[in-house]
Amino acid sequence: xxxxxxxxxxxxxxxxxxxxxxxxxxxxxxxxxxxxxxxxxxxxxxxxxxxxxxxxxxxxxxxxxxxxxxxxxxxxxxxxxxxxxxxxxxxxxxxxxxxxxxxxxxxxxxxxxx
Amino acid sequence: xxxxxxxxxxxxxxxxxxxxxxxxxxxxxxxxxxxxxxxxxxxxxxxxxxxxxxxxxxxxxxxxxxxxxxxxxxxxxxxxxxxxxxxxxxxxxxxxxxxxxxxxxxxxxx
Numbered sequence: 435x436x437x438x439x440x441x442x443x444x445x446x447x448x449x450x451x452x453x454x455x456x457x458x459x460x461x462x463x464x465x466x467x468x469x470x471x472x473x474x475x476x477x478x479x480x481x482x483x484x485x486x487x488x489x490x491x492x493x494x495x496x497x498x499x500x501x502x503x504x505x506x507x508x509x510x511x512x513x514x515x516x517x518x519x520x521x522x523x524x525x526x527x528x529x530x531x532x533x534x535x536x537x538x539x540x541x542x543x544x545x546x547x548x
Numbered sequence: 549x550x551x552x553x554x555x556x557x558x559x560x561x562x563x564x565x566x567x568x569x570x571x572x573x574x575x576x577x578x579x580x581x582x583x584x585x586x587x588x589x590x591x592x593x594x595x596x597x598x599x600x601x602x603x604x605x606x607x608x609x610x611x612x613x614x615x616x617x618x619x620x621x622x623x624x625x626x627x628x629x630x631x632x633x634x635x636x637x638x639x640x641x642x643x644x645x646x647x648x649x650x651x652x653x654x655x656x657x658x
Contacts, residue, residue: 465644477592477635477648490645525591532644533580539591 436460438540440526446546447516455511455543459528463536466509467527468501470494471542477525483509516547551647554636558653565626569652571619571636580639581612583621585632586651592635595621626656 439458447453459466468480481491481501488501500512509528513520523544529537554571561567573581581598596603598610598619609622619636636649 467645469646476650477586477646479645479647482645523589529644537594537644537646539593541591542589544589 436538438526438528438538440524440540440543442543443541444544444546446548449518449547450515452512452514453516453545455513455524455526455545457509457511457526457528457540458507459509459526460530460538461507463528463530463538465489465529465532466501466503467529468511469525469527469539470522471525472519472522480511513545516545518547521545521547552636552638552649554649555652556650557633558655560655560657561626562657563626563628565656566622566624567626567654568623569621569634569636569654571621571649573617573619573636573638573647575638575641575647576617577641578638579641581619582637582639582646583608583610583619584635584637584648586635587632592637592648595634623654626654628656628658630654631656 441456466483469477471477479492481495482489498514502510523542525542526540552573583595584592585595586592596605596610598612600612602611607624611620633651633653635651638647
């Protein structure tokens with residue numbers, strides 16, 4: 435079964451550093467997303483990406499964050515100048531359409547900011 | 549972005565019990581509703597969609613009441629493997645983004 439692959443599975447970074455979280459979506463999917471889940475909290479939408487541009491973003495996704503699809507396979511989330519409160523599980527997802535069917539989450543990257 | 553509210557839980561039940569989860573959503577324009585399952589520190593996985601007519605998948609039954617903006621999930625004959633957090637999820641109208649409830653944890657004991 436096709437899957438969304440995220441690397442690394444766990445990243446520890448010092449406050450103020452920049453981190454890049456990487457995702458390889460399912461190859462024939464067209465829509466890409468990042469969500470985050472702070473420990474003990476709900477899963478929150480960050481950003482959606484389609485046709486090489488951001489299609490929607492939440493209020494969480496401020497200038498500290500950026501996304502990129504640098505080649506035909508990777509989809510990255512960059513967090514600049516990390517803060518303690520950025521510590522969370524970050525999930526990448528992809529889907530073939532705007533329906534939830536086929537919407538597949540990666541296993542996540544646990545980001546710990548110290 | 550409007551909210552999705554769920555029972556806080558946790559629900560502790562013995563094997564074989566029937567358990568029901570409730571959820572309300574605030575955006576009346578929402579069209580698509582789902583239950584996801586999340587195991588500890590894992591990604592959410594789609595359990596089932598929720599239709600107005602009600603739908604069943606084995607031991608799981610989901611129901612939607614659009615007038616009350618209420619969604620439910622019933623699990624019959626609980627198994628130890630059903631222990632997880634159950635997430636009520638709404639697809640944003642006009643977009644492909646998901647709004648999650650905080651989830652209700654279910655613990656099934658022998």
